[in-house]
Amino acid sequence: MKPFQYLRPKTIAEAISMAADDPEARYIAGGTNLVDLMKRGIASPTKLIDINHLPLKKIEHRYDRLRIGALALNSEVAKHKAVVTRQPLLAQALLAGASGQLRNMATVGGNLLQRTRCSYFYDLALPCNKRKPGSGCGAEGGINRTHAIFFAGNGFGGIEKSSCLAVHPSDMCVALTAVDTVVVVNGPDGERRIQMKDFLRLSTQQPELDTNLGPGELVTAIEVLDNAFAKHSHYLKVRDRASYAFALVSVAVALQMDGGRIWDARLALGGVAHKPWRYWAIDLMLRGKAPSEQLFREVAEHEMESAKALEGNAYKIKLTSNAMVAALKTAAGIS
Template sequence: MKPFLYYRPKTVKDAIAAVASHPDARFIAGGTNLIDLMKRGIVSPEKLVDINHLPLKKIEQKGGFLRIGALALNSEVANHKTVLQKHPLLAQALHAGASGQLRNMATVGGNILQRTRCNYFYDTAFPCNKRTPGSGCGAWEGINRMHAIFGTNEKSGQDSCIAVHPSDMCVALLALDAVVLVTGQQGERRIPFGDFHRLPGDNPELDSNLLNNELILAVEIPDAPLTRHVHYLKVRDRASYAFALVSVAVALEIDQNNIKTARLTMGGVAHKPWRFPEAEKIMTGQPVSESVFQQAAEAAMQGGRALEHNAYKLKLGANAIVQALKTAVGKA
């Protein structure tokens, strides 16, 4: 790790100006991902702007939505009374992530922006288009057991990226129709959660559509009747502190045994949290039944493209979807 400048701003405006004034500056909050990247030599910022003292930690109900500040800790959000009452799916996803120690340091904004945990990205001995654009993809013909089955380009091969987004929280936020509030030198803007993260395309080094020097202020989750029949299922190699092979977030609104509204998202399968609108349509208006869940699962996984070592994700993903839906229904 090389020496760097350190600055602690007093206001959001000051923080943005501090990053914008230096060509190689980064915001730092919990540091649970950034410090790892610095230790590995993947990033070497010359200046760190510590935003921990900014007033971005509130978790509050405002009208028809819940606003969660970007600096709210994952552990605080997971155990917050309003989150547990209105958005238990989010609490479940947060409890499934990392370890208790990390949840006590990690922030909501940092969780959203965390980078992939692809081994080829972290090992500088291998080529990686995300780390060094144009260098190639070590995972494409390497050990790609953990890698993406959705959102990849068949013709891209070594020219693109097949890494997956690692967050559990983000899978739930996508299912809950969250919006990300950001600000920068051009002012504030709102980004629907499904548009926040990117597919690799021609710029695999970019993880999100956040502009240079923009800062996440908060996440807003609209109130919705999706609180009773929800479940977050994470399938991993060991029971704790492991990233998902696949994960599933489901939320159903059920009236007299009929599905009025359905949300289905997955993690561990794409460069960004992945949603299945066609599978949601299949379930909407249908009675609660395992056959309907099976149809939705088959439709969801139909577009998956397996690599040499991750074909298991197609069947595992379908089974996980059915199990998560059955559990969500049973939890009521």
């Protein structure tokens, strides 16, 4: 680990000022991902800016939205009454992630910013476009059992050769992508608000960048808009072992139902793309229809038409389809 300067700002403005003039500066809170990257030599910040003393831990319902500070712990968010009652999909996703010990350290902001767990990214001896742009992707023709099946662009497996096959690791981000979420950030030019769908990036250009944050910008909160999905939402995570494992495939489903029919639907997938993959057509396909396994199977098969398997992960296409059907059935309350 290379030497670095450790700083503890007293205000948000001071933190931003410390980071704005140094592209190698990094904010640190729980450090559950960043410290690992530093130990392996993947991240070598010149400054570590400790933001734990900033007033960013509050969880509250404001007007028409749930606002969660970036320093709120994952464990606290998952059990907070306003989250459990208003946004249970988020609580389910958080409880599916990591371990109890890690949830007690990890923050909402850190969860948003965590980096892929791709083994090629973590191995400095192997090529990785995310770690070193232009060096190639080790997963191309390598061991790619856990890698993406949805891409943007053209090239190997439907993705450009200068890009990245890794998947996004967060469970929380899948749930936030399924519902209407805004990421609130502060930077040298003041506050701005970014829709969740635009916050994380696909990998066809500059795969080394995971988000659309600008230099020195600090995530201060997320806001989840009120919705009518609380009674019919479900987060399903399929993994190799029952705990402390990243998703092979995950599905976040949120339905609004009345009179035995679906009137609004949201669905996002994890473990299948460089960022949580939102299935935008689902609302049109389900609106006004009575839930059934046959209907959900048609929806899943329609979505999987755009999936492209790599040599080692063809199983994910069937697995994702089945997981979508299972999650939709659970959310709809049918057996």
